[in-house]
Amino acid sequence: MSADFDIAIIGAGAMGATTALHLARGGMRVALIDRGEICREASGVNAGTLTLHMTRAALIPYAMKGRELWLTAEQWLGRDVGARSAPGFSLAFTEAEEEMLVKRAAARSAMGAPIRLISPAEACAIDPGINPAIRAAAFCALDGHVTAYLTGRAYRQALTAAGVTMVEKIPVSAIEQQGSGYLIHGTCGTRLSAKRIVLAGGVWLESMLAMLGLRAAVKCLINQLVITERMRPVMRSVVGIANGLLSLKQFENGSVLIGGGWQGRGDPIRGGVEPIPDNLIGNIRLARHAIPALGETRVVRIWLGLESETADAMPMIGPLPGMEGAYVIGCVHSGYTSAPYMGQLLAELILGGEPEMPLFDPARLIENTASSVRTVA
Structure with a gap:
C-alpha cells in the first residue's frame, strides 16, 4: 500500500505542531494527529512562562533560542x-534556598544565561512588589511569558496555510509497521498511512512507544494553576523561587497567574481530575509571601495541566532505536x-539537514521489546 502521507506527527502540542509546520514548509505531505485539538492539551493550559531560571542548565542554549522564537511568533x-519580554527573578527566603539559588545561578550562567545574583535592596528597586524579607535574588533580563491559550489559534492558521492535514479529537489506538512505513489506527475506525512517523505525545509517550514495542x-505531573481577578499593577517581573515551587506573572489586563508545579490529582488517561486543596492553599500562600499585595485580590479560577518528565529529566528528541523512519x-x-526550537531542530534532521544544536538520543532511555509489535505486509 502506498503511503497517504510522507510523515505523520502524533501529538499536536507546541513541539509536535512546530515539527509539522517546518516539515510541511520543507515540502513534505504532513498529517498532524491529536486526541484533542491543536495545542489544547498541555501546551494550551500551562503557565506560559518563558524562563531561564527553571530551565535545566544543559538546556539553556535551547531555551534562549526558543524564547526568541516565541517573541517573534508573528513573523x-x-x-x-x-x-512578552520581562525581567525575571528567582527568590530565596531561607538559607537553604539561598544556597540552592547560588548553585543554580552559577550553573545556568556557565551555560550562557545572563543570570546574576543581586541584593534584596536591588531586587526591590527593580520590582517594588517583591517582599523585602528575601535573603537573596537571582536576576535575568531575558525572561517573559506567553498567553498559552492563544498558541492553538496561531498554529492552526500557520499549519493550514502550510497544507498540513489536521486530524483532531481522534485518539490513536494502534500503530503498525507497514512495509517501509506505518499504519496508524485511530478510534472510530480512522486509519492513515505514512512513510515516517513522529511521536510527540507528551505524557502519552509511554503508551505510544509501547505500540511500537518500545x-x-x-x-506524568499534574500541575495546578490559579488565575486571580484583575487588580492594580503589583509586579513588573516574572517571579519564581529557588526551589521551583512558584511561578508568578501579571498580565496586561491585571490578572495574576500563579503556578509552580504544586500537584493535583489525575493521570494520562483521565487528565487532570481535581485539585488537592492543601497544595492549592500552599501555592497561594507562597505567592502572597513573595508578592504581598496579592492579598488584595481573589481567586477567579483554577485548573490542572499535565507535564511529562523522563527518568533523567532530559528530553527525548531524535530517531527511535531500531525503528526505520520513526522519531x-x-x-x-x-x-x-x-x-x-526543539521542533525546528527535529524537522531539520528529518529533512536531511544537520541540526543547529545536538539532539537528545532517545536510545539512552528506551528498551526494545519489539517482538510484541504487529506488522502488516
Missing part, C-alpha cells in the same frame, strides 16, 4: 501569541520555553 506563525518510563520528541522539563 513565523503569522499571529500574536501574547509573548518501553520508556514517562512521569520522538518530548519530555522537556519546563519545556514550553524551548518547545518551538
Whole structure:
C-alpha cells in the first residue's frame, strides 16, 4: 500500500505542531494527529512562562533560542501569541534556598544565561512588589511569558496555510509497521498511512512507544494553576523561587497567574481530575509571601495541566532505536520555553539537514521489546 502521507506527527502540542509546520514548509505531505485539538492539551493550559531560571542548565542554549522564537511568533506563525519580554527573578527566603539559588545561578550562567545574583535592596528597586524579607535574588533580563491559550489559534492558521492535514479529537489506538512505513489506527475506525512517523505525545509517550514495542518510563505531573481577578499593577517581573515551587506573572489586563508545579490529582488517561486543596492553599500562600499585595485580590479560577518528565529529566528528541523512519520528541522539563526550537531542530534532521544544536538520543532511555509489535505486509 502506498503511503497517504510522507510523515505523520502524533501529538499536536507546541513541539509536535512546530515539527509539522517546518516539515510541511520543507515540502513534505504532513498529517498532524491529536486526541484533542491543536495545542489544547498541555501546551494550551500551562503557565506560559518563558524562563531561564527553571530551565535545566544543559538546556539553556535551547531555551534562549526558543524564547526568541516565541517573541517573534508573528513573523513565523503569522499571529500574536501574547509573548512578552520581562525581567525575571528567582527568590530565596531561607538559607537553604539561598544556597540552592547560588548553585543554580552559577550553573545556568556557565551555560550562557545572563543570570546574576543581586541584593534584596536591588531586587526591590527593580520590582517594588517583591517582599523585602528575601535573603537573596537571582536576576535575568531575558525572561517573559506567553498567553498559552492563544498558541492553538496561531498554529492552526500557520499549519493550514502550510497544507498540513489536521486530524483532531481522534485518539490513536494502534500503530503498525507497514512495509517501509506505518499504519496508524485511530478510534472510530480512522486509519492513515505514512512513510515516517513522529511521536510527540507528551505524557502519552509511554503508551505510544509501547505500540511500537518500545518501553520508556514517562512521569506524568499534574500541575495546578490559579488565575486571580484583575487588580492594580503589583509586579513588573516574572517571579519564581529557588526551589521551583512558584511561578508568578501579571498580565496586561491585571490578572495574576500563579503556578509552580504544586500537584493535583489525575493521570494520562483521565487528565487532570481535581485539585488537592492543601497544595492549592500552599501555592497561594507562597505567592502572597513573595508578592504581598496579592492579598488584595481573589481567586477567579483554577485548573490542572499535565507535564511529562523522563527518568533523567532530559528530553527525548531524535530517531527511535531500531525503528526505520520513526522519531520522538518530548519530555522537556519546563519545556514550553524551548518547545518551538526543539521542533525546528527535529524537522531539520528529518529533512536531511544537520541540526543547529545536538539532539537528545532517545536510545539512552528506551528498551526494545519489539517482538510484541504487529506488522502488516
